[in-house]
Amino acid sequence: MIFEDMDPKVVANINNFLGDKKALIVDARKTSKSTVKKMLVASGVKMSHIFNATSLSDARDIIIDLKIDIVITASEVQKEKGMKLIEDHQKVFPNRSAAIFILMSEANSPASACAILDTEIDDYLAEPFTAKSLAENFINIVQKKMETSNFLTFYHRVKEHIFLNKLDEAEDDLLQLMQIEDYLDETFYLEGLINKKHGDFEKSLLSFKKSVEVNPRHYLSLQELIDGHTKLKQYAKAYEFSFASLKNYPIDPEKLPNLIRLSLTNQKYEDLIRYAKFFSSLDEQCPATKTSIAASLVLCSKYFFNNDNRKQGIQTLLEAVKASSGKLSILHNIIETFIANKESKLAYEILNKFSPLHGKNPIFKLLEIEICFILEDVQTVLTKGIPLAESGHANKKVFEAVIVSSIKTDRKKSSIENLIDKAQTKFPDSIDYFSSLYKK
């Protein structure tokens, strides 16, 4: 433990600070808990004050009932996101000056840690961690929480009032903060948040801009400016502030698709070529964020197809398949993109490749029928499509495929009419369209 190298007085203060604190470890896996527990006890948390939860619902109950001061959670708890618990923790401690929330995550790139930057989560612990990293990080956070200054007192109070929607109180405390000149960037940022909560969007952007003028690297103000200008469809401004942010900080991989959209709306097409190259090169090195990369590659490929660069479009989509980790929503998007760009054979190959994994999924079945219809495989369309149409699970395209294939194969008139009837019942806005299929 790192305490051996620390000033005993500091250690005593830390022990004292943590002596009455209650901690909760949220993790469904049977690892790490003993190390985290050991570290908490060594730091001064009483063993009887440490609790465990293996699901978010249990964790929520414990946080609220026992007013847990310190939450250390895995990023994924029984397929739910551990970071959601910050909302519950914030309700118990709207003033974050002494509350601690730490996220442990398998995604261990610096960019992945950006997911917590605009939340009230205090720290991000990358896995696998060492006992030393765990202790160092925890002690750093505790020492930060032990700091008392005029600035921090008012800073936390303003944020608390904003969270509780007590905007008059927030404004009063903000006036106190305005007197402390060293932190004007933070003060303008908080002013922006108050204005935003008041619903004065334009005024809030002016405050965030003032914050960035004082400190061009103010992350939270930069993010607000990017979001705000995007919402106002001022994409050039959003691009400009994204540039300022990216100059100093990486981007949360989950937000990479937003970056691509921003380049597209700003017609920065050179970006797209570079993004595709960048994401392809990252694929193997980012196992935890591969799906965000895959989604980004799909967006790039759409741009290539739309700009007659078919070869690069196909290549980029195939890269996306590799990075998709078989995630259905991304595969669906990839296959649809192939179909939309008249590459049905490739779409079918990918579908077949992932059939053992998703073959029974209704979305996958619908896609298969759609592709077989394009490839004029009437028999498969009818064999697999009729049961879906009969049971009412078919979408519009599948109804169309089954009806047209039935007509082509001269199925009984009553069967075709029955299918049209079902299609019209399910899609009343397309009654005429389905009728017109038979007339033709």
Added chain:
Amino acid sequence: MKRDAAKQNLLSELLNQEDYKELGHSILLRNDTSGTSFLDYKSITIRELKEDSLCLELPKNVCQNGHSLTLIFFSSPLKTLIGKFPSVDSTSGIPIIGKVIEHLINEEKVNIEIKFTQYKPTLWNSLLETYEAQQRKISSLISKVKK
């Protein structure tokens, strides 16, 4: 993480691979007690690194409590497919021999702790340092933003 981007004006030019790369190791495992090898390194997740032990998550039936294991660590991603457990003497990876001291079943997987009996502390410590340095990069990023 600072970049010299004075002359650049495209977002894509500011993406830095180092920020997005995850740090990982692939582990090949031989159960010396049962005489079987487990080469499906993608199914082994490192959970925690200790001074002279290691916590892993892996499929059931690979080992039991008290079993002796030989592990070889390689930097991820592994560039070649490995069909046979490599020779400990000539491998380019980091070989470690240890004993399973904890074995907890967690649904379809097990979590084990392996206490090292034969290993090179300098190599192991430098591996620990790599992960600690990655955490320091993350912490430095967070401290720039959080008050």
